[in-house]
Amino acid sequence: MITLPPVNWLSLLPGLILTVTGMLVLFWDLWMKDEERPLLAWLGLTGLVLTAVVSFGLLGRNESAFNGMLALDSYALFFNLIFCLAAGMTLLMSVHYLDTADIRPGEYYALILFATVGMVLMAAGTDLIVIFLGLETMSMAVYVLAGIWRQRLQSNEAALKYFLLGAFASGFFLYGVALVYGATGSVQLGKIAAQVSEHGSSPLLLIGVALLIVGFGFKVAAAPFHAWTPDVYEGAPTTVTAFMAVGVKAAAFAAFARVFLHTLGPIHAEWQGILWILAALTMTVGNVTALVQNNIKRMLAYSSIAHAGYLLVAMVAGKDLGGAALMYYLVAYGLMNLGAFSVVLAVGRKGEPNEEFSDYAGLGFRYPALGMAMTLFMLSLTGVPPLVGFTGKFYMFSAAVKAGYVWLAVIGVLNSVVSAYYYIRVVVNMYMYEGEKAPDLLSSRPALAAAIILAAIGTVLMGVFPSASIALARVSFLSLG
């Protein structure tokens, strides 16, 4: 008789909850009347909240499961919180949006949840193959999501572009995994780490590492692997864009940082130089290109590239401070970016996306609360204290300065000045120009309003009182060992 090895179900619990929720959504959708479909969002949200609560409760555990393929550590659990935030906010934003965009809710909500499962796997994977599986689970779902607005040509284009380039990047990643396996004899991160710290690097390993950087660089939208981002972000339904900008990026960074800061930490001297260049390039390309955008979704796309650059600064800084700064900033970035996308949704209407800068003219005084929220998000993205974006940048640049990368920090802050120009343009439009259009905004969309309020409160509170979350990020990163 075959005895199964003991399975650490706890390590699977967050992913399992999400999978089950996703399936329930699919099944329930079959029996549902059309007008009841928004309930699916609430079901999904329940699953996400449950996952977040479970992840939060498990924080502090440090276990390995499935023969070293999955980890149940604070690092993964902290990232679970980010994913649940991203997916949860996305659901809140979607409830009313799906009607305006003629997207079928059943598949949509299920795919968001399945993508989140992939993210959870990526953060928890301690085996390159598991990370790859997570990456693909997530990506497949997101490819479909990008094109789920079937009637819209741009959405189709986005999906196709994302799929083709994404498949290409996955190829790079997988090839990198193969070479790393060839060089170290294992795909398990623990064994690779042991091998690397014992024998150092070899040309084969370095080529593998370079290919991994390409793969991750694509998913986090780092220059020069960012070319897909603006088109895909602009074409995809806005809620999906928000989900990609925050969730996918966070997941990619989760795996990226685990592999590089932890596993490949011993040979950091070999890859830091490359990441230094990527960081500087990504920040600059993202910010400078964002300057000339007139479509706010496109601007946010380039801004998300720029933020990938800031996050790479934290990766370069490495060590404990850099890693923790990366995690903290992902939360910060998530809050303010999701908030910004929620406002973009709020300004749009059925058939009238209102995504140009000029559509924001006069918004600030006609809708004071909405205007103030958007101002907060824009200022926070710029990095103005005492908002969360500032605290996060402060944390990352501290790490860079501490690690001796003063010039990278200087490039980072100069980029922040550049970014001020285009973020402030939104504020300029809202408050300093007069506009006539008065779109129906929030009154009929309570879920969206909730998302905005949540993000705004988070942006302010985490900025003014960052102690607890900083401590949590630090402890979680240290769980990598």
Added chain:
Amino acid sequence: MVSAIVFTPLFAALFLLFLPKEDEEGARRLAFGASLLTFVISLGLLVKFDSGTADFQFVERFAWIEDFGIQYHVGVDGISLFLVLLTTFLMPLVLLASWGDVHKRVKEYLFVFLLLETGMVGTFVALDLFLFYVFWEVMLIPMYFLIGVWGGPRRIYAAIKFLLYTMVGSLLMLVAILYLAYQHNAQHQTVTFDLLQLYNLNLSLTEQKWLFAAFALSFAIKVPLFPFHTWLPDAHVEAPTGGSVILAGVLLKMGTYGFLRFAIPLFPEAAHAAVPVIMALAVIGIIYGALVAMVQPDLKKLVAYSSVSHLGFVVLGLFAFNVQGVEGAVYQMLNHGLSTGALFLLVGMVYERRHTRLISEYGGLWKQVPLYASIFMVVMLSSIGLPGLNGFVGEFLILLGTFKANPWAGALAVSGVVLGAVYMLWMYQRVIFGPIKNEENAKLVDLSRREVAIFVPILAMMLFMGLYPRPLLTRMEKSVEATLARVNVLRQASPEQSRRAQHEWLPNRPSPDSPVILSLSKDETELKH
């Protein structure tokens, strides 16, 4: 008490949000009342201030972000005390003036103004570099809105220019601040942003130079020191009256205050090395600002360029590195806040009536609005430094200090005083004297009681500070001396020794400077008794 001054305006601002949109009068009263209350609380500082010590007083301090050793640490000394008072003094007056010149989006205007006050006071009292940076940036945003929303025709350009200029400087300063904190970590195994601890850091000259450059750039833009002044005329001309008053009256002082509190004492050796450059820029600024002011056809632009000139004096005094120069500089900061603030208010009041600021449109106002003309005269004379009024004391001390430090710079700066008299008197002559050429001016109405009420306290302060400067100077003295000691001890000794000397000095210092200073401070001690 310090926190109460910082946060009263913020709470009032938040409270303002809950007022009904239509109740403009109520909002104005609430904001005015809050700013008045803030002023009254800040008077408490003046009463309880102990002028016998250079230590920070009314200190409040508790941990904020433990991971980085960041504290909420505030307190005042003889230098920041008066700048806080200047801020809280000008605020109610500006809000009082808003009854006349702000009629659109009143509630938002007041909200932004109160936020601004929190930022300004916070900047002056912060003793933790992180906290300082937070307030420094917080202050930027309301000012940007003030210019951009309530400003003139080119307001958006001016607002963005103001924002970007200031941000470039401040973000580089942020990197320098981080570097300092981690240098402290390297030397003492703790990360701290505490200013008083960072004062004692050991930095090589090269490090100091870079860091000084980062701080100095940020402050030079704010001052503004030539050639970083180009944002200022735009911002001033486009800003609404209240914005201009606060911009000139308080915000520019943050630059000079920053030099005195941060850049100079943190990096004394670099500061010494930079003296020739900064003095040269200051002198250029004095003369250039005055010359450009002279040819301005627009009243507001004229006052704006006069600020460049006046702030050049302040910087000159600071970098003289002696007691007269620095005390004069601090004094002149207050003077400039009063007189330029008042000038902007005066310009704003005729603008409300005539909707033009061109000098050529005016003339002969003396006959039509005598009250206005006489107040204008006092303010103008205070601005050019007539003995008996406040401007004289500051300029005199600065020139005294500068001559001791560098006679050439002093001699050139004196020409700035002369030029200052020229452009101001000439402007006054064209606006006030002569026959009424323009029919429009014959319909001008003189100042209302509310408007006079704005100027009464300002004129009273001008006279008081001009005739009896000692109460202010004695309160500044210890702090100025302490700052200078930090700078000047280093000049004679090697860094290692000097730091030791500094520690020994702090509790009870033998006077290190020349006899002239001793005699001056002796006078003051006598007068105190």
